[in-house]
Amino acid sequence: MDRMDHTDHLDHGARMDHEDRGxxxxxxxxxxxxxxxxxxxxxxxxxxxxxxxxxHREALRAxxxxxxxxxxxxxxxxxxxAVAGLGLGLFLWxxxxxxxxxxxxxxxxxxxxxxxxxxxxxxxxTESPSAPPSTTSPATTTNSSAxxxxxxxxxxxxxxxxxxxxxxxxxxxxxxxxxxxxxxGTTAAATxxxxxxxxxxxxxxxxxxxTG
Amino acid sequence: xxxxxxxxxxxxxxxxxxxLFHLARLLTGGDRHRAEDLLQESLVKLWFVWxxxxxxxxxxxxxxxxxxxxxxxxxxxxxxxxxxxxxxxVAAAGDMSxxxxxxxxxxxxxxxxxxxxxxxxVLRYYQDLPDRQVAETLGCPVGTARSHAARGVxxxxxxxxxxxxxxG
Numbered sequence: 001m002d003r004m005d006h007t008d009h010l011d012h013g014a015r016m017d018h019e020d021r022g023x024x025x026x027x028x029x030x031x032x033x034x035x036x037x038x039x040x041x042x043x044x045x046x047x048x049x050x051x052x053x054x055x056h057r058e059a060l061r062a063x064x065x066x067x068x069x070x071x072x073x074x075x076x077x078x079x080x081x082a083v084a085g086l087g088l089g090l091f092l093w094x095x096x097x098x099x100x101x102x103x104x105x106x107x108x109x110x111x112x113x114x115x116x117x118x119x120x121x122x123x124x125x126t127e128s129p130s131a132p133p134s135t136t137s138p139a140t141t142t143n144s145s146a147x148x149x150x151x152x153x154x155x156x157x158x159x160x161x162x163x164x165x166x167x168x169x170x171x172x173x174x175x176x177x178x179x180x181x182x183x184x185g186t187t188a189a190a191t192x193x194x195x196x197x198x199x200x201x202x203x204x205x206x207x208x209x210x211t212g
Numbered sequence: 213x214x215x216x217x218x219x220x221x222x223x224x225x226x227x228x229x230x231x232l233f234h235l236a237r238l239l240t241g242g243d244r245h246r247a248e249d250l251l252q253e254s255l256v257k258l259w260f261v262w263x264x265x266x267x268x269x270x271x272x273x274x275x276x277x278x279x280x281x282x283x284x285x286x287x288x289x290x291x292x293x294x295x296x297x298x299x300x301x302v303a304a305a306g307d308m309s310x311x312x313x314x315x316x317x318x319x320x321x322x323x324x325x326x327x328x329x330x331x332x333x334v335l336r337y338y339q340d341l342p343d344r345q346v347a348e349t350l351g352c353p354v355g356t357a358r359s360h361a362a363r364g365v366x367x368x369x370x371x372x373x374x375x376x377x378x379x380g
Contacts (some may be wrong), residue, residue, distance in 0.1 A: 035369055043238065043338040046315035053231035063256040
């Protein structure tokens with residue numbers, strides 16, 4: 001009852017506030033004409049008494065119960081979905097970890113001047129020293145491709161080490177080439193095909209090309 | 213606690229049922245069954261928020277739910293309404309009182325409006341709400357609400373020209 005008094009008071013207050021604005025005084029009645037006023041009266045007049053019957057009360061109760069059931073079911077379904085999603089995520093977690101490994105090789109640097117000679121000398125000493133044609137063929141290509149390098153260590157054979165180091169810095173396979181100058185005398189056996197042409201004094205340039 | 217809540221809720225519904233049902237009926241263009249469904253749906257929603265808004269303005273909440281649901285449901289479903297040139301429900305001279313005939317004519321004319329126009333007109337002229345509150349209730353800008361109401365009234369002016377006689 002208190003509530004009803006409160007709402008009635010609110011309604012009455014709103015109406016009074018509206019009437020304070022009055023016809024032509026507020027934004028509701030601004031510019032209103034006779035038709036609009038009669039339309040408002042007609043809408044109020046058209047109201048017919050509609051008592052709140054027992055069937056309405058029962059329907060409301062049933063509606064509240066149904067909505068409560070729907071809410072409960074929705075909440076339960078949400079919980080089940082959340083748990084299922086969590087479980088699925090945990091189940092798929094290790095697979096996702098293994099699949100995430102990179103399978104492709106690392107990209108090689110594209111700035112090397114000639115990758116062909118760098119690969120072939122690395123293969124030739126390791127695979128078989130008895131395959132001089134493979135080393136000689138890149139040697140010839142190196143000569144043609146990088147004449148500037150062959151020109152720099154044009155001095156004594158000791159410059160071979162310097163050129164070898166330079167080659168190690170710029171090219172990938174340092175192992176094969178590094179052993180050549182570091183081993184010194186041993187390279188004679190390891191790089192037999194390489195050292196064979198080294199017998200003439202003018203040939204170290206080709207050796208450098210092979211290592212470089 | 214639950215008993216108190218239910219008692220207050222029942223008292224509110226019993227006291228405001230008639231007004232709210234008439235509002236729902238105007239909002240649905242006179243469809244009695246749809247108005248009952250709409251009002252019941254709104255009051256069920258009110259039940260679940262009753263503890264929060266019982267001390268504030270429960271009727272304003274129901275009004276907002278009613279108006280928005282009326283506009284939304286009319287957009288979502290087709291209720292078999294067809295716009296016609298002539299109003300189909302013409303009151304016979306002797307079988308209905310003048311008030312009932314007037315009401316039927318009003319509801320039929322309201323049924324010719326779009327749901328948004330009808331809601332704006334009803335809120336403005338039946339609920340006596342200013343434009344700002346109409347817009348707030350419908351959830352649209354003030355200019356839009358004003359436009360809906362103006363177009364609705366313009367159409368009602370044509371439809372109800374013989375019911376509401378021009379004064380002066």
